[in-house]
Amino acid sequence: MAPSLPLVPSLDLPVVLLSHRGPVSFGRDPVSGERTASRGAGGLVTALSGLAGHLERAVWVCVAAGQADGEVSAEAGDAPLRLALDGDPRILGEGDVADREVAVRLVDVPAEVHEPFYGVIANPLLWFVQHRLHDLKTSPSIGREERAAFEDGYVVANTLAADAVVAQVERAGGKAIVLLHDYHFYLVGRLVRERCPDAVINHFVHIPWPGPEAWQVLPPDMRERLLLGLLGCDVVAFHTRADARAFVLCAQELLDLPVDLSAMTVTTGGRTVHVRAYPISIDVAALEQQASTDASDEHLADLDERLAGGQLVLRVDRTDPSKNIVRGFTAYDLLLTEHPELHGRVLFLALLQPSRQDVPEYAQYLADIGAAAASVNARHGTGDWQPVDLRLASDMDLATAAYRRCDVLVVNAVADGMNLVAKEAVIVNERDMVLALSEATGAHDELGSFAVTLHPFDVAQQADALHAALTMSPVLRRDRREHAAQVVHRNDVRRWLTVQLNDLADLRHG
């Protein structure tokens, strides 16, 4: 194995990582029929991929996503694949070396398990509960199908993932650091604890954790199993202190367990579970590289020409109801109604990646977004000027160009575990943009002091805040943007993982 930078000198244990999606996804070339491999997408995978190559003796367990993944998984058996992460992803054979590599173990989850696990329970049920997106008047309505999806989908998928994690811990002699990730695998911690008592287990929850009230939407037996699953870990980690506190309150109110809200611990079965907050961040160097490609430069030149000195308001999001895109357009509409002097001088570019269109609420939300954008353009637009430019696609080169050029970045989410878009934009922006940031994002804890705060349900306040952002003095804009960038530079994604691993090492030795 190529030499790699030890992030954590005191970490003398191998690491076993679990997340739903992994660093690579396999397919077949439709012409040649040959196996292909492409990088995994998404913020978490990007963050972990940037780091896994630096960890010695790490194995990344993830779910085999399609048929080709399943074949690779079957061929490999229990032994992890070695994957190169420098350049295009590829499987390394015996004797092959790469600058950065990671060992991957794909877990084969049969489609009839994966569909209820992922399509009924994880998304949308848990996602909706944790982002408070249910219309409780009628939704959720938990019937036999949902209960079966929990037992035969979520529980089975978690058991399969736990089996794979346990196998890797046992390969390492039973001692390992186990890093579990996100809402797909709340039951795994306890399952691993039962079979690997010497493992140090950490579960990181990347989406918001609401208080006990919100969890009461789930049947008591279901919510208790999820909580007890997490409490099988040594550490349960979140992006913010508020989320961590809400988790401790859940243990107290829903499970009647003794807790310490100062020390942020829960006592269960004679063990102490630590509840902690580590705000995730971005890979600054990788982002800067992405923002300096020729393609990004070309998009930037196009934008500059089109704007002709006007101001650019930008948002970059998945079309998820939690992102609050419709209220954002409503606020912009109000801004244009109350400030006709802005007409023709401002453009709202919304780069939106369509998301989960098989879920009815998401399909409806995409329709609502289109209607809201059209309404703003119809009310205020002219033949020469359409105030909203709605782009439904995922284009990183266009996104980095827009980050560089924007005057205001809008993040008005109803709820967001962190929101990495805010962190990305302040790093590569070239015009001292103003960050307009929802108080309901994890990022607001770190960046709120250098942002214009948005209240997600108050479109009147959002319109006022957008106006304040568009008219802020250059001195103040520069000062705030630079401070925000410093925060992100100081706490980049490598530090995020290093601090966690150091704390886990302390826990083990302490």
Next chain:
Amino acid sequence: MAPSLPLVPSLDLPVVLLSHRGPVSFGRDPVSGERTASRGAGGLVTALSGLAGHLERAVWVCVAAGQADGEVSAEAGDAPLRLALDGDPRILGEGDVADREVAVRLVDVPAEVHEPFYGVIANPLLWFVQHRLHDLKTSPSIGREERAAFEDGYVVANTLAADAVVAQVERAGGKAIVLLHDYHFYLVGRLVRERCPDAVINHFVHIPWPGPEAWQVLPPDMRERLLLGLLGCDVVAFHTRADARAFVLCAQELLDLPVDLSAMTVTTGGRTVHVRAYPISIDVAALEQQASTDASDEHLADLDERLAGGQLVLRVDRTDPSKNIVRGFTAYDLLLTEHPELHGRVLFLALLQPSRQDVPEYAQYLADIGAAAASVNARHGTGDWQPVDLRLASDMDLATAAYRRCDVLVVNAVADGMNLVAKEAVIVNERDMVLALSEATGAHDELGSFAVTLHPFDVAQQADALHAALTMSPVLRRDRREHAAQVVHRNDVRRWLTVQLNDLADLRHG
């Protein structure tokens, strides 16, 4: 004044009571043009009416509801009207006496204030926040209109009510017990405190109080003013300990005030505010009288004949989304699908009072109720047997007859401050009915041990619980119903007020 039972021997102060609706509402006879007076409706008004006649030196301040109320208010000026409460309500002239009377001060709130106060802020905004009925994906969307409705409606109506309360306290020499009621008047406590420092002020919140997270739906300035208004009181009271605790957590997390979660106090401006729980109840004697009228007997005979020995499942509710009527029918549908042996042997009678049909969500909910009922009848009904009988009306005689005859009473509310229907039914039922009661009602604290608990979002569990209720052994049914009735007899509405007044007297002397 006729002799009346002193409820609270140590209470040497006059009482000033405030609620939105009062014990009487005036009108004009369409033929004779003469003024008419009718009793106020609703659980709270009924409870308070039953007691106000027993309080010496009590004045009840309420909002003038229509034109005739306004005229009466204008004629009376600051002096309260004396109203007889024995028999039909009537205004007492000088020298007139009645067995029970109450002094009433009607506050004239102009229609242009009342509409935004009541129709935009109190209902639906505060009601929806406190029952968690918003579909947060899109609602609320607080714009200029909602902000204006708060300032020019809610704040103004609260100021007018506070003026009237202050005038009555000043008439009593500045010392009085002030009993403020419900979500219409959260700002009044502080306004009265500023002008009447010697008054003892109690605010009772009759609807659920959610935790800080739910309140974050309101703009920070709005929610802070509501909280600070309540914290102007000496005591803030709720039906349950959970609601009281949630209020203390709001003071801590949203206002950053020092609190004591054991003593249930909040410290603000050098004062200690006590947060307490007093579960409201019913007037048992009055209910028993209502349930023994000829009209009730006739309805009972009709029901008996129609059921012919079959089982009656009953619900009695307003058509409010918080009552969870649609999921109730869905659960019943599942029950009939899984238990064909019940076909033709069970009837679900839903006595539903249409409510707030000017609010779009309520109109839609009524339509959804009709659709759900029709769907059950279409799927399972025959020419001889329709499994759901949906009655959209308010008929107390039919309700008491159904209370007496039912085998199962269903209360599956998503959220309910108390729910008095549950308490009424266990008192007058004649067949050892089973109470099927949502864990999200205040009543569940007192009656849950003697009920079949319903989980409001889990229709599969509700179907199972209905089956358990319909097949419970006679011995167990009797034992539970009797215990539940004992609880209600012990804590009737008179005790509810007596305990509060005693505690307030202690507070004053302590």
